[in-house]
Amino acid sequence: GAVVSQHPSWVICKSGTSVKIECRSLDFQATTMFWYRQFPKQSLMLMATSNEGSKATYEQGVEKDKFLINHASLTLSTLTVTSAHPEDSSFYICSARDALAGGTGELFFGEGSRLTVL
Amino acid sequence: DAKTTQPPSMDCAEGRAANLPCNHSTISGNEYVYWYRQIHSQGPQYIIHGLKNNETNEMASLIITEDRKSSTLILPHATLRDTAVYYCIVRVLNSGNTPLVFGKGTRLSVIA
Numbered sequence: 001g002a003v004v005s006q007h008p009s010w011v012i013c014k015s016g017t018s019v020k021i022e023c024r025s026l027d028f029q030a031t032t033m034f035w036y037r038q039f040p041k042q043s044l045m046l047m048a049t050s051n052e053g054s055k056a057t058y059e060q061g062v063e064k065d066k067f068l069i070n071h072a073s074l075t076l077s078t079l080t081v082t083s084a085h086p087e088d089s090s091f092y093i094c095s096a097r098d099a100l101a102g103g104t105g106e107l108f109f110g111e112g113s114r115l116t117v118l
Numbered sequence: 119d120a121k122t123t124q125p126p127s128m129d130c131a132e133g134r135a136a137n138l139p140c141n142h143s144t145i146s147g148n149e150y151v152y153w154y155r156q157i158h159s160q161g162p163q164y165i166i167h168g169l170k171n172n173e174t175n176e177m178a179s180l181i182i183t184e185d186r187k188s189s190t191l192i193l194p195h196a197t198l199r200d201t202a203v204y205y206c207i208v209r210v211l212n213s214g215n216t217p218l219v220f221g222k223g224t225r226l227s228v229i230a
Contacts, residue, residue, distance in 0.1 A: 043220045
């Protein structure tokens with residue numbers, strides 16, 4: 001099946017620094033990718049929709065200047081957490097769908113990236 | 119908001135069938151029922167989906183009631199590796215630009 005890869009799988013950073021997380025579709029093109037955040041023992045919360053070649057769409061309450069999203073190609077979207085604080089520590093997950101596939105509309109998910117801000 | 123209701127947790131003995139229920143009483147005619155699961159510290163994994171007919175694949179079976187207001191995911195022979203949070207989601211087919219909205223899911227614990 002289609003594969004979505006995230007990097008890094010885990011990262012520890014100091015408060016005030018910025019961290020970039022990459023999401024790649026390895027064997028398909030994705031015009032749209034989604035970014036989720038998950039706190040311990042909670043469900044996935046949608047943060048934003050990443051659109052190739054255009055600005056991302058952010059969910060209510062998600063600061064676009066803090067969580068910078070870039071979707072410069074059909075196989076790569078990046079999420080940059082700027083000026084990270086301990087409360088940004090979370091599990092970040094991306095998902096994507098094959099833009100050229102018909103059928104199921106199945107969304108594929110990355111392995112997730114665990115961010116810990118000290 | 120999630121449009122489904124699931125029990126928060128369930129236990130199942132290893133080797134037995136795990137039956138996970140989901141209520142989706144407000145489902146629309148063009149919405150499918152999708153099931154995903156999330157093993158601890160991993161991204162969600164697609165399991166199965168269906169519209170109104172029962173479906174089966176190598177992972178599970180999906181039983182949808184005739185009125186489509188509820189469904190049951192069946193893992194025929196649960197193993198310890200099936201311990202995960204299972205999410206039932208309703209969604210329009212091929213809505214590629216529409217994200218999945220996750221509810222709280224059911225935490226399935228498979229016990230040896």
